[in-house]
Amino acid sequence: MRKIPILATLVVLVAATIMVSLGLWQLQRLHRKEALLAHYAQARSNAEEVLWPRDEAAQTDLLYRHARLTCEGVTEHSSMAGRNASGESGAAQTARCMLPDGAKALVVLGWSRQPNAAANWQGGIVHGVIAPGPRLVANPPLDGLEANAIPDPSEIPNNHFSYAIQWFFFAATALVIYVLAVMKRARG
Structure with missing residues (x-):
């Protein structure tokens, strides 16, 4: 052996x-x-609106919460792949906003089939949901755009x-x- x-x-x-x-x-x-x-699901179900968080840790902690911000001015318009509320693929129209304190925030204004369809929006009060990125997905949509799909933590793979x-x-x-x-x- x-x-x-x-x-x-x-x-x-x-x-x-x-x-x-x-x-x-x-x-x-x-x-x-x-x-x-579970934390994200609880945040999503909380209807109380918070102010857009300024620091990265707070933005991460408040993902999927309803929030608002004041866009003093737009520094850049763009678009990214996105889905509308019906699940159709298209372009999520975005704006890089200057906030009253000088910070910046990315806002998803709404959805369209065409890129850069919201190049005329110049700012204002935005209500929406904080999504990963972080970005604020406007709800209701702005500038005559269709509604984006509302961010859902159940879409995060586990x-x-x-x-x-x-x-x-x-x-x-x-x-x-x-x-x-x-x-x-x-x-x-």
């Missing part, structure tokens, strides 16, 4: 340990993501459980292949 290869055994055990660790890490991320999604299962499967596969190789080596 041949000896068990020490170096190969160590390599497989280290690799399997790393894969199991990655699976456990994904399970930890799953729990954090579930808590974050696939950490499937990633964890994959890592555990990879570890088990590595161990099974190793055992089969050692058994074949012992026979031959």
